[in-house]
Amino acid sequence: MKKLLVRTIAAVALSASLATPALAHRQWMLPSATTFSGDDVWVTVDAAVSNDLFYFEHRPLRLDNVKAWAPDGSEVPLEHQSTAQYRSTFDVHLVQKGTYRIGSANDMLMGSYVLNGKTERLPRGTTKETLAKAIPAGATNVQTSESTNRNELYVTVGEPTAAIFKPASKGIELVPVTHPNDLVAGEAATFQFLLDGKPAADLPVTVIPGGIRYRDQLNQMDLKTGADGKVSITWPAAGMYWVNVTTPRPARGNAEEGKASAPTAMPARRASYVTTLEVMAP
């Protein structure tokens, strides 16, 4: 029994160190609405990590890196923040007219080096800036993989505007061809995705309608960006949709547990993008 426990702990430790945490779980933010009228407008947002969309039943999404930007590009505060067992919530006071951006972009640097014949992992929290310090003298075979994970929402008061889509040229970003707050069931919407500021060709785009609990099929749409980074999505019905764009993951199927995550199998640049889009009824 004790032996089993030790083995279990070892397995847990191993899986915790895998480079793709929470692969099975989806992180998401869900706004109370995305289209607003009126003079004193607030949006309230739930943020969580869970399997099913959009049900908070696993972990809250940490708000540490979440920010909000007004239509004029200025940063505005997240108000009434709270992180509970299964979800975080916050409000944004939408004082200006136009489109706001709410979200986070997290950069991570993972990797390994060989010192005295032994492979060591870079410590958690290593960044490009601290990389030099993290590698001891005499280390060889340094491998790194940089990832940027972006999770964003867009909400509009009055007429949609585009100023907040000015790319930061880091990670995966959405550039509207169709404005993401102008989506209607039965219509096709086109978005362009950039990776580090350049059109991101051939990236897998996953679209899943919310309300998973109340149907048998996931109804997932698996799409791909074209050479120009553009993807067209025809919305089958009104509702909230989870959209995820990622750089392709290395195949994991036939490798042995643990080996699949070896840094050598990791591409040097990885990025992911998540948004929740609201599609209106016609």
Add this chain to the structure above:
Amino acid sequence: MQLSHHIILTGAALGATGALTAPAGAQTIDLTVNIPRLKVAEYHRPYVAIWLEPAGGTARTLSVWYDYDMKDNEGTKWLRDVRQWWRASGRGMKFPADGISGATRAPGPQKISFTAGRGAIGKLAPGQYTLVVEAAREVGGRELVRLPFAWPPKPGQTVSAAGKAELGAVSLSFRK
């Protein structure tokens, strides 16, 4: 009823719309919107938007009936629930809108007239148009009725359509 529609016209709007009397022989569109009497536990008069879509052109809002007189302009919060109108025209407007904003109306036949060349309807070039009436009710449903017509209209011409839930019969007639 006309009084409530025009009640928030300001001096500036009067100046902008020019002479209040129509030029001789100006074509007038009379619209009747039947707001159904509904047996529901909680009834609120619907928000109603009336707009004109020139074929291939930009939608023009003619009239919006909503809670325009609430404190701090709070009634505008639900304008977006008149969702097709909001997308077609409303979201680009400021409220209250002179000559357009009006109070919500009670169940029954509600009449409103528009005179070509005057106010929000503006001048109408010959061509195809659709007048759209959309109603959205607090704790209730939403419905939209479309009335297509050609301009200039034939004498005595009428156009009618009817909703099923939130709007009753809606009709247009034309007079000089």
